Amino acid sequence: MASDTPAILVTGAAGFIGAALAEALMARGQPVIGIDNLNDYYQVSLKRARLGRLAERFGNLFTFEQLDFSDMAALDRTLGAREFASIVHLGAQAGVRYSLENPQAYVQSNLAGHVNMLELARARGVAHMVYASSSSVYGGNAKLPFVVEDRTDHPVSLYAATKRADELMSETYAHLFRIPLTGLRFFTVYGPWGRPDMAMWKFTDRILSGRPIEVYNHGEMHRDFTYIDDIVAGVIACLDRPPADDGAAKPGGSVKPHALYNIGNNRSEHLMRLIAVLEDACGRKAELEMLPMQPGDVPATYADITAIARDTGYAPTTPIEVGVPRFVTWFRDYHGLGRGV
Template sequence: MSQYPTIVTGAAGFIGAAVAEALMARGTPVIGIDSMNDYYPVSLKEARRNRLTARHGNLFTFHQLDFSDMAALTAALEPHRFDTIVHLGAQAGVRYSLENPQAYVASNLAGHVNMLEIARTRQVAHMVYASSSSVYGGNAKLPFAVEDRVDHPVSLYAATKKADELMSETYAHLFRIPLTGLRFFTVYGPWGRPDMALWKFTERMLSGRPIEVYNNGEMYRDFTYIDDIVGGVLACLDRPPADDGQAKAGGSVKPHALYNIGNNRSEHLMRMIEVLEGACGVKAELRLLPMQPGDVPATYADITALTRDTGYAPSTPIEVGVPRFVEWYRAYLPD
């Protein structure tokens, strides 16, 4: 295994910090990049970053910069050697893309091209990047398979992620850069994101407020625990797609693979709330609301390709993962 560093973008984010932690735990130095923007409280991003520094010291180098700024990105990386990239930084969130589309264009489109350019000019051995289950839009066929068409996104966020996959295909074709795109399905767990349902529900239930449940509770999500996600990301990073003309997962004959990374179980939202009630020791008061613009009623990952190619086998059901999140939440935000 190379001892050159791996770049992790979004290194102070939920998944990015967890991936950086796992890489350094196995001895790989990490160059972390994060703009530390205020889409959610910066204090949480700082706490994740500071934890990485405290645990891994000289294995961790951090640059606070916006990777949609090519000049700043190039200047910061100029002195570094690295041979792999895990590009997880993005403007996240479906609903926020209705309010601030420019943030998504800058980060998810311009920023993704910048990272592809870094991969090309520095001739990296492999770049793994974050896509999203949201590319499937209102796909009625469950589970979602990487072979399904994804031409009808229902949010700008989803459209930017689909565009990232298309741009990556172009770079794999023109420059033969090994690239792997991962379509993440509803990731949750300790150090998670405050804009996600599990955090919002926990916060409201523990403070005696009602929770907002969309589509009158008729929602299904493939909730995927962070440790399972990290295992899948590292397994992919270690296996760059070959430039052999053979069809990869997702259909490319270039060195570009696309995988779903989920739990392979679609849970009814009301079941997740039941488990959360048990973990919090609180009965939830529900405010049932209609479907939100840009949202989808169900997600469910077909992970056959990822399991076949990497041995990926998620092992954390919500009955285990949700209580772990609540335990962390209580410690991180004591009453």
């Protein structure tokens, strides 16, 4: 490891996007300090497998600490002697439907935890903190595609409300303390090493095992499915370009160092089209169980990526016809399933 290369602190490093981002950063020679509390929202074995890959491939470029960033004392104690130049804060309690069952987990991780990371960024004087928001902040917005300037004051789930609160708290810290911050509204990320609670994993698992898949709103759903490699490329492009600040020299300046971007595939796919692509990749038909809309869900998402493309050059390249077969291949390999299964 080059001693003059500053480390990046990545929260949620055992998670889907966090592990993929850490891998990409280290592949370009960037040391990564990863933190994660390894909670059991989904199987911890998958999280440990992601971490194992990182440690095996990158050796001393990767440092991992198991801790809960909603515990400020633990953050200070563990990171006190660690040096890092920037933060990518991806850790959070994820899931729209689970927020109906366990709201306290979202308050602790997504609200208290986000404030702790802002305080850490403030205390360390970091060059930039990129943090995860979500397309869910748009609520039941019927205007498509979603534009960053659209209203976001009618969330339809607690998860969405916590993510919007994170954006507002970040705006305050950027204004008061001139901390460069970038919030990324992710749109339905999928790909190898993905999350078992998401539709792509659930559908693949059930199709390959011959069980029915649950299709909400009777299939009348649209999602902007975004492949993990495109997401990671966008996160790094943002990380390398902190937002401008004219307020440091000019108090009350009009430009605060806080940017918000949609990061998606810029294509909204009908759910039944996704299922057809999955059927082709799995080599078998799906048995469908048509169900009504779930509480807290929305019928459609679609990212307008004009702003992030203009400011960073972000340009997703992976349609579902390419990304879905890659995921299915990984899924079979990870679970030791033969091609005929």
